[in-house]
Amino acid sequence: MTATKKYxxxxxxxxxxxxxxxLMLRIAEGLEKKGYILRSGGAKGADSAFEEGTKRKEIxxxxxxxxxxxxxxxxxxxxAPDKLSHYVKRLMCRNAM
Numbered sequence: 001m002t003a004t005k006k007y008x009x010x011x012x013x014x015x016x017x018x019x020x021x022x023l024m025l026r027i028a029e030g031l032e033k034k035g036y037i038l039r040s041g042g043a044k045g046a047d048s049a050f051e052e053g054t055k056r057k058e059i060x061x062x063x064x065x066x067x068x069x070x071x072x073x074x075x076x077x078x079x080a081p082d083k084l085s086h087y088v089k090r091l092m093c094r095n096a097m
Contacts, residue, residue, distance in 0.1 A: 005037060010028060012050075013046055015045060024053070025052050040060070
């Protein structure tokens with residue numbers, strides 16, 4: 001039997017209080033022990049705090065490799081996808097992960 005992978009989104013504000021960043025790091029450490037894999041965008045602040053707390057991670061940057069299906073997801077769910085700049089569309093695709 002194949003084990004199902006478990007993921008969580010480690011995301012948040014770029015400007016986050018230090019106490020909250022430390023808590024996010026500890027949460028990531030605890031989730032890693034339970035077998036969870038972080039998915040994040042790698043931004044400064046909250047994203048980076050989660051990333052620092054684990055070795056099991058998938059980081060999706062707007063300028064990196066993002067699965068094709070995320071473009072369809074963004075096109076379908078964003079209110080005005082045609083009004084987004086190319087970079088912001090990439091950010092939205094990254095968020096779909």
